[in-house]
Amino acid sequence: MADTFVIVGGDAAGMSAASKAKRDDPDLDVVVFERGEWVSYGACGLPYYVKGEIQSLEALVSVTPEEFREERDIDLRTGHEVVSIDPDERTVTAESEAGTVTESYDHLLLAVGAAAVVPPIEGTDLAGVYTLGSMSDGKELREYVARARDGESFQQPDRGPACRYLEDCAGPVGVVGGGYVGIEMAEALAANGFEAHLFQRGDRVLKTFSEATSERIADHLGDQDVAVHFDADVRELASDAAASGGTDDETVAAIVTDDDRVPVEMVLLGTGVRPRTGLAETADVELGPTGAIATDEYRETNVPDVYAAGDCAEARHVVTGDPTYAPLALTANRHGRAVGQTVAGTPTEGGGVAGTAAIKAFDVEAARTGILDHEAAREADFDPVSKTIEAKSRAGYYPEGGTVTVTLTADRNTGRVLGASLASEYGEGAVHRSHAIVAAITNGASVFELENYDLAYAPPFNTTWDPVLVAAKVLSGTLR
Amino acid sequence: MADTFVIVGGDAAGMSAASKAKRDDPDLDVVVFERGEWVSYGACGLPYYVKGEIQSLEALVSVTPEEFREERDIDLRTGHEVVSIDPDERTVTAESEAGTVTESYDHLLLAVGAAAVVPPIEGTDLAGVYTLGSMSDGKELREYVARARDGESFQQPDRGPACRYLEDCAGPVGVVGGGYVGIEMAEALAANGFEAHLFQRGDRVLKTFSEATSERIADHLGDQDVAVHFDADVRELASDAAASGGTDDETVAAIVTDDDRVPVEMVLLGTGVRPRTGLAETADVELGPTGAIATDEYRETNVPDVYAAGDCAEARHVVTGDPTYAPLALTANRHGRAVGQTVAGTPTEGGGVAGTAAIKAFDVEAARTGILDHEAAREADFDPVSKTIEAKSRAGYYPEGGTVTVTLTADRNTGRVLGASLASEYGEGAVHRSHAIVAAITNGASVFELENYDLAYAPPFNTTWDPVLVAAKVLSGTLR
Numbered sequence A, B: 001m002a003d004t005f006v007i008v009g010g011d012a013a014g015m016s017a018a019s020k021a022k023r024d025d026p027d028l029d030v031v032v033f034e035r036g037e038w039v040s041y042g043a044c045g046l047p048y049y050v051k052g053e054i055q056s057l058e059a060l061v062s063v064t065p066e067e068f069r070e071e072r073d074i075d076l077r078t079g080h081e082v083v084s085i086d087p088d089e090r091t092v093t094a095e096s097e098a099g100t101v102t103e104s105y106d107h108l109l110l111a112v113g114a115a116a117v118v119p120p121i122e123g124t125d126l127a128g129v130y131t132l133g134s135m136s137d138g139k140e141l142r143e144y145v146a147r148a149r150d151g152e153s154f155q156q157p158d159r160g161p162a163c164r165y166l167e168d169c170a171g172p173v174g175v176v177g178g179g180y181v182g183i184e185m186a187e188a189l190a191a192n193g194f195e196a197h198l199f200q201r202g203d204r205v206l207k208t209f210s211e212a213t214s215e216r217i218a219d220h221l222g223d224q225d226v227a228v229h230f231d232a233d234v235r236e237l238a239s240d241a242a243a244s245g246g247t248d249d250e251t252v253a254a255i256v257t258d259d260d261r262v263p264v265e266m267v268l269l270g271t272g273v274r275p276r277t278g279l280a281e282t283a284d285v286e287l288g289p290t291g292a293i294a295t296d297e298y299r300e301t302n303v304p305d306v307y308a309a310g311d312c313a314e315a316r317h318v319v320t321g322d323p324t325y326a327p328l329a330l331t332a333n334r335h336g337r338a339v340g341q342t343v344a345g346t347p348t349e350g351g352g353v354a355g356t357a358a359i360k361a362f363d364v365e366a367a368r369t370g371i372l373d374h375e376a377a378r379e380a381d382f383d384p385v386s387k388t389i390e391a392k393s394r395a396g397y398y399p400e401g402g403t404v405t406v407t408l409t410a411d412r413n414t415g416r417v418l419g420a421s422l423a424s425e426y427g428e429g430a431v432h433r434s435h436a437i438v439a440a441i442t443n444g445a446s447v448f449e450l451e452n453y454d455l456a457y458a459p460p461f462n463t464t465w466d467p468v469l470v471a472a473k474v475l476s477g478t479l480r
Helices: A012-024 A043-051 A065-071 A135-149 A180-190 A211-223 A240-244 A278-282 A329-343 A374-379 A430-442 A467-479 B012-024 B043-051 B065-071 B135-149 B180-190 B211-223 B240-244 B278-282 B329-343 B374-379 B430-442 B467-479
Strands: A004-008 A029-034 A075-078 A081-086 A091-096 A099-104 A107-110 A114-116 A129-131 A170-176 A194-199 A227-229 A234-239 A252-257 A260-263 A266-269 A273-275 A306-308 A357-361 A364-370 A384-392 A403-411 A417-425 B004-008 B029-034 B075-078 B081-086 B091-096 B099-104 B107-110 B114-116 B129-131 B170-176 B194-199 B227-229 B234-239 B252-257 B260-263 B266-269 B273-275 B306-308 B357-361 B364-370 B384-392 B403-411 B417-425
Touching: A004 A012, A004 A099, A012 A029, A012 A065, A012 A107, A012 A329, A043 A135, A043 A180, A065 A075, A081 A278, A107 A329, A129 A135, A135 A170, A135 A180, A170 A180, A170 A260, A180 A194, A180 A211, A180 A266, A180 A357, A194 A252, A211 A227, A211 A357, A211 A364, A211 A403, A211 A417, A252 A266, A306 A329, A364 A430, A374 A384, A374 A403, A384 A467, A403 A430, A403 A467, A417 A430, A417 A467, A430 A467, A430 B430, B004 B012, B004 B099, B012 B029, B012 B065, B012 B107, B012 B329, B043 B135, B043 B180, B065 B075, B081 B278, B107 B329, B129 B135, B135 B170, B135 B180, B170 B180, B170 B260, B180 B194, B180 B211, B180 B266, B180 B357, B194 B252, B211 B227, B211 B357, B211 B364, B211 B403, B211 B417, B252 B266, B306 B329, B364 B430, B374 B384, B374 B403, B384 B467, B403 B430, B403 B467, B417 B430, B417 B467, B430 B467
Parallel strands: A004 A029, A004 A107, A029 A075, A107 A306, A129 A266, A170 A194, A170 A266, A194 A227, B004 B029, B004 B107, B029 B075, B107 B306, B129 B266, B170 B194, B170 B266, B194 B227
Antiparallel strands: A081 A091, A091 A099, A114 A273, A234 A252, A252 A260, A357 A364, A364 A417, A384 A403, A403 A417, B081 B091, B091 B099, B114 B273, B234 B252, B252 B260, B357 B364, B364 B417, B384 B403, B403 B417
């Protein structure tokens, strides 16, 4: 009898594993339990859907449930929530509207993802408070924007920043958190004519990027009329009821910080995600130091034949060699695929992560990779040195072009490249240029090697020394 | 007394060496002999100047002679042609309008560059036949274009392709050679309303790129109304005189191939370059197997304290470890700089080359790196396997975007990445994406490592698996 491969969770990691396992071993019975209705969707596209650049949620789906079932012969069961695992009996139990079902497995993959963090403050359950973790979140936010744009909730508040997009601003609206989701949603809202306020704990957005990148993005957000409130520890989301002394209005009306109270009609919480680990813990699957599910290099957990991949699991950092939690799409796809390949008979590691990330904020793009934070570098026994340079994105004489800001970090003793953060105008290549540094980091290259990379050059694409090489040259100069 | 560092040639390699040596050791006497008037110019920008996208030749100069002399304290002598070297006496002799001068050196750098190849056929000395190797070539070509655009030489020939740019085509004009210069000049001429014919020996343009890239570029040239003549071995450039039986008209009038005779008013020879080695040979400086000056890893020749760098010299290929001739701007800059650093007291290798190159052709961009040719790979004891993929340049649901074509070559036994060729619409990142592969090649990474690179991803920049990773995934799949 053929083995049964049971997968819990039908997004990037889960469906990559299902597809790869079935393709490599068509005899395998592959069963996927997904509690929702959507599978294999590009959650990274949700901000662009809310913004209105993508017209349907369906466009974010790369493969439909029908295609998985009919073309790939995968037993995909949507609307099924797995509620327990019995590792001794090798079964999972799932609940659906039709009742409870128990399924045996030979191999089990936990690909249950992460949940949006809701900060422990008052008012997060008020109407008008959103997160952006799921397709239904995206749908609700799009509907909110559509309502506002149709004028149903338009106001003329006492505005701070001007709205460039519509004659009359909607809102104001508040975004809590200056990470990827917060910034992308601030853009989506501002571009739709909302007076957008971004609340950032601490003194910079995108804290995992370099200070130079954070500053460039924050400046650009300001240029685009997003009001960025720094050092703004949000204490409470207040309702009109609170404001007016106790009516029944339970819609959010203000964001309250230590020293400010900003009126808002809507709040988007972009305060990060945390791995979903509840199901794993019921089966005595161990968590790692980051709080996500611990695995070996094949993504197998401490429980034999139980794997974990994607946003619920840890990965190994290519620089430190330590477990890290970097819940992003590529890792989920890659590790899911590797598990599928392993289960189908070819043990596959799937590789580490470099903590690489990219973002577009209006007309600026940025990427980061590796270890930039000096304290984190020192904890991993490096002696970090960083340099930031600004260089032209194309030959100086070439018409068009902009500026690339590169921060590069290396170990003083060995010259090993540890991390980088790049920013440029959108289209001027900060993100794709970061690829070279990801490669250098992954291969353990030194900055002396990086500065000698024979990178492609022609005037429409860079200066003779690409900005990446300029950064390497400057940094290596300080290490010799 | 301070050492004297004499440099022959005032372009990329020479002035990089001069600047770096003087910066690192201000006591050094640095003397540069340049036979022309221009120094430190971006020859790569000449096609854009001829096209009219750059308005002055001066814009191509990164540092002026005055700046070198006054701000960098370099004894730059333009209009001085070095005619002999005496390695025993450690002197060079230069001629100028003012007479002959002999200068002693402690360290000597030959940075004399390369000369445009003129094919050994009849008619290359006719009026209207150009090469594009120097600033004065660029000036003459720009003047030719300007005259034609002012109507002085406009005609209404029996045209093949339509001209999209002007109501009346000028020309026809012929470009011989489908390499970088040929293609960039075909664009410069066609964009100015010339009926442009490109003559390519063999069946594809850009022979050092992959066939998929060549085809994409050739198709696009056709779309842009450049008539590409394949398998066109040019036998002769014919004048009107020849055509009409012996008048005095000595301007080019036709390009004659084995089986065709195409009327043209002007010809651009883009048939490659060859290293200038005459001066070196007079001093018994040895040439290598490629015909360029042989050096060690510090760019020192067989003659002690005589260095060679830039387009006159060989470099070591990072994949094969063998000497190669890759006369491009970055190598000249990097190796020149390394010699400057060495002469100033810090021996510096400057690194190998990967044969990386980039080109923009109208609205398509392309890059290549490493070893793509299977025969060349086998000569270097590899067992090459190649795969070509097409992938979307951005998330499928993201508005905008195009297609990236990636050809990836690896060694079957070890999986080592040997080379790559990429093409995309201009702005869709083929060139910057090639950076990752240059890094992989330089670090000796395998395709199994490359497919696990944690490259930056966000919907405006790529699909979750960047096209580079898709190519690696597909190629590695054939090697397992």
